[in-house]
Amino acid sequence: MVARKAETLAVKGQVDPMSTAPFRITRVIKETQDTFSMELAPEASGERFSFSPGQFNMLYVFGVGEVPISISSDPTGQMPLVHTTRAVGAVTQAMWKLKAGDALGIRGPYGRGWPVEQALHNDVVIVAGGIGLAPLRPVIYSILADRDRFGRVVLLYGTRTPEDMLFRKELEKWRSRFDLEIHMTVDRATGSWRGNVGVVTTLIGRSPFDHQNCVAMVCGPEIMMRFTVLELQKRGVNDDRIFISMERNMKCGIGLCGHCQLGSSFACKDGPVYSFAEIKALFTKREM
Amino acid sequence: MAVNKILPRDDFQRLISFLRTDGYQVIGPTLRQGAVVYEEIQSTSDLPEGWIDLQDGGSYRLERSETSAFFGYVVGPQSWKQFLCPPQRKLLTAEQTGKSFNVIVYDEKPIKRAFVGVRPCEIAAMAVQDKVLMEGPFVDPSYRLARQNAIIIAVNCARAGGTCFCVSMGTGPKASSGFDIALTELIDQHGHRFLVEAGSEIGIGMVTKLALGDASESDIEAGEKAIANASANMGRTLDTSGIKELLYTNFDHGRWNDAASRCLSCANCTMVCPTCFCATVDEATDLSGKCAERWRKWDSCFTVGFSYIHGGSIRTSGMSRYRQWMTHKLAYWQDQFGTSGCVGCGRCITWCPVGIDITEEARAIRHTR
């Protein structure tokens, strides 16, 4: 009697977006006491994993769970997919125990990343705190791949101690370039540290950039981003030129689970990177 | 399509049988533990004939009615989302293979379902969930499968419940679209019968196959009167004018603390709401640890863990969680999906153990400081 035909599967040939694909860990790099980078290759095909700076993947540890982790590799080059993770809880600690040769589930890339396009022909100010450098590293790679099309590039990086700095060798290499201005600071000097001591915001005032023609990208603990934004505003940078990355609980990464809501936005698809102008009203309210 | 037919009460069984013969699981209202719930039904004897529900803030009670209407009740604690977006759904199974694992995607078999007795507000709620779960850039394939294999036999409301406010939300008490067939139950000196309107090709096909007689002018008038009666007797009202701006400018209103002082954070309101879609994913491993399953489960913004990130939850106070829920329903939703997240079914009011009333809270925010 009824004409509607039953479908055999809702999306023929298209898997559930909540499904994950096994990736092989090809190398593990210990970055700090609690942070590690993993190079990954898809088990299924050898295709290059394409993404834009600031996007994240959902990483699945077999039998434990799934968490959002930013991509920290080079979006332009031949570098394998890399994730840099701080072991803080159940899933990330289980991930820390994995070795080269083990597998991890990956789905992504998701989210709206850093405004690299908008930054073309502008000065770029990158301010990172701790693990916050990981999602910003792809921005640096993108700029270096096309260096002439950007103005001055300043990286300000702060960590608790010198031992907490990520990508130390790479930072040293970048520091020796004339087309990158890199300043680092620590909350507490240890060992042979002779550099800056103090919070990263103190570096903003003396950095050379044109406040009217710059784009600032900020990632770190919320409190650090709060003060960084204040400093940038003091330097005369407009709110729509300041970008921050927001962390929220994410169960799906694709707008279906509701967990990441931040005001009327979904941090997983409308973020995690927002211009400060967009979320100013929410950023200054508690418990949003 | 606007041809109106008449289905006599005693022929209702034919409708059910027709659907069942055609391979549909027929789901409809039935009585279970003092409430009207939606379950598979075999015959008209499963319907809650002669029962009505009396609803108010924090209270629900069934009572015998003076008539023998099949659909005299309004809505129960459940909604159709339990079939379209069930409380638990397996996403995948992962099997360990040496150092790696295989992902076995759960290949869901489609179930053809006929939903009988869908209220206009519930059709509106499905349209809201459609926007979230199958009309965005990413689709929940299980939802879409269930949705595409469901046919909707709507029943317009001839009686409004004590907590209903569909008129305020523009979703009822008459269904204007989104159904295959819409019925209006009529009981008067001309007998117990249903006014039938087909709303889709499938609906037209069904009406033709059932060989129903035409409705008379007076039948149509009686239907309109019954629905007008429901409109005139809404249990609640909600002034939606500028509600988004109202809530966006009142994040610090004192009423949020007032509501929070009564709210138990029990999450009932989100479980019964036909539009709430929030979900978490749970991991379950077998004893050997070689096989893991991932399950999607309903979640609620009223739990502290909902907004947990390493280091603590974003919304620790009950105030912020109630504010999040209500602001999402009435305001954020408009920006996110171009529709209200509330359809005015009243369930959250009825099933709140302390009777917190979204219409009352919205009114207080509008009229007090």
Ligand SMILES: Cc1cc2nc3c(=O)[nH]c(=O)nc-3n(C[C@H](O)[C@H](O)[C@H](O)COP(=O)(O)OP(=O)(O)OC[C@H]3O[C@@H](n4cnc5c(N)ncnc54)[C@H](O)[C@@H]3O)c2cc1C
């Ligand atoms: C877009 C984005 C990008 C990120 N990028 C990086 C990155 O590049 N590197 C990095 O190190 N970190 C990153 N993070 C943070 C990272 O996702 C968290 O550190 C990680 O989720 C911690 O998981 P865990 O299980 O190890 O920690 P836990 O503290 O054990 O758990 C945190 C997660 O577990 C769940 N959970 C725990 N307890 C509860 C509870 N009581 N109720 C409900 N749920 C609970 C939640 O889903 C929560 O998100 C990013 C986060 C986001 C949102």
Ligand code: SF4
């Ligand atoms: S918020 Fe309440 S009245 Fe509105 S749709 Fe949900 S349960 Fe029904």
Ligand code: SF4
């Ligand atoms: S509003 Fe009522 S139903 Fe909702 S969480 Fe609070 S006490 Fe529970």
Ligand code: FES
């Ligand atoms: S993480 Fe699920 S909706 Fe954003």
